[in-house]
Amino acid sequence: MERTSPPLTDLVRRWQHGWGVACGLSPADEADGALHVLSGKPGRNLESIVLDADGNPGSLRLHAAQVAGSPHPDWLTVPTTDPAAVEDVLSSEGLRLAPAREHFMTTDLTAHPQRTAGARYAVDLVREGPILAARITDEHGDPAAHGVMVVHGDVAVAHNIATYRAHRRRGLGGALMSALVRESVLLGASTGLLTASKQGHHLYTALGWTRLAGVVSAGTRR
Numbered sequence: 148m149e150r151t152s153p154p155l156t157d158l159v160r161r162w163q164h165g166w167g168v169a170c171g172l173s174p175a176d177e178a179d180g181a182l183h184v185l186s187g188k189p190g191r192n193l194e195s196i197v198l199d200a201d202g203n204p205g206s207l208r209l210h211a212a213q214v215a216g217s218p219h220p221d222w223l224t225v226p227t228t229d230p231a232a233v234e235d236v237l238s239s240e241g242l243r244l245a246p247a248r249e250h251f252m253t254t255d256l257t258a259h260p261q262r263t264a265g266a267r268y269a270v271d272l273v274r275e276g277p278i279l280a281a282r283i284t285d286e287h288g289d290p291a292a293h294g295v296m297v298v299h300g301d302v303a304v305a306h307n308i309a310t311y312r313a314h315r316r317r318g319l320g321g322a323l324m325s326a327l328v329r330e331s332v333l334l335g336a337s338t339g340l341l342t343a344s345k346q347g348h349h350l351y352t353a354l355g356w357t358r359l360a361g362v363v364s365a366g367t368r369r
Contacts, residue, residue, distance in 0.1 A: 155359060156198045158253065159226050162340040163196055165297040165304020168277060180206035191366070192219040200227045207233065211240040214367060222366045226251045230361035242365035249362040250348045254339045254355055256303060259328045262321030262354075270326050281326045283319050292319040296327040303328070303336035308347070320350045 153161075163175055163182050175182040175196070180203055182196040195214065200207040207225065214223045223242065227233045230248050237244060264270050267286045272279060277299060283292040294308035305327065310319045328339065342362050343351050352358075 155226065158340060158359070159196065159198055159251070161299065161302045162251070162304055162342070164299055165302070165340065166306045168297045168299070169295050169304070169306040179209060181210050190220050191222045193217070194222040194224060196224045196226070200225045200233055201229060204236070207236055208240065211237050211242060211365075214365070215241045217367055220367055222364065225363045226360045227363060228360050230363050233363045234365075237363065237365040241368060243368045245364040245366075247345060249364070250343045250345075250358045251360040251362050252341055252343055252348070252351050252356040252358050254351075254357060256328050256332050256337055256339045258355065259325070259332075259339070260321075260354055261329070262318055262325045264319055264322040265317060268319065268322070270322060272326050272330055274330065279327055279330050281323050283314075283323055285314065292323045294323050294327065296331050298331050298334045298336050301335060301337045303331035303334075303339050305339065305341040308341075320347075321354060324351075324354060 160182065167175060167184060172184055172186055175184045180198050182198065184194045186192065186194060195210050197207050197210055210223055214221045223237065225233050234244055264283055268283050268291060270281065270283050272281045277297050279296045279298065281294055282290065285291050290311060291314040292310040295306050297304045297306065308320065308323060341351065
């Protein structure tokens, strides 16, 4: 039977839940078509994620204006299939756009390709509740790559996947993702979600991930 994908708004909710858990944040509040997450971090006090910018442009403008008028360093994140149009709206409201767009991606975890690290590397994986933390070290025990995946029901959200500069272009990103995916599937996950930079987009595409939307971000001009 062919799998039916949930609506983008539902996937955005589940993605946000995953990275919120990974970062130890309190659950988001949903209001006026957006998820609101208080992080209290320097430069990003409150982050609002617009759920349906394409179908509800009024919601996009509402939250862009609210962030622009905030006395705090707040942030707006917008998954969208029309990034250029969203950027125009955010700029017109006086927000400062992030330097680069990101990509909202998904995959069928049960069909994920498996990659292994080279002989000089060791892959370790630790589970703490819904959080899976993977780490790759070299023959000296020094860190080479790391990342986490949060499992919530049938969804697993990858977060903070990174390879240290000296160890890049050796397939460690694929090996790290393979370790996380294997364990996520054992825990019942079948759908993977993540956001990727331009560089990460190439890696995940090669691993079979599909781009669902762009992700535009902007903050207050302070």
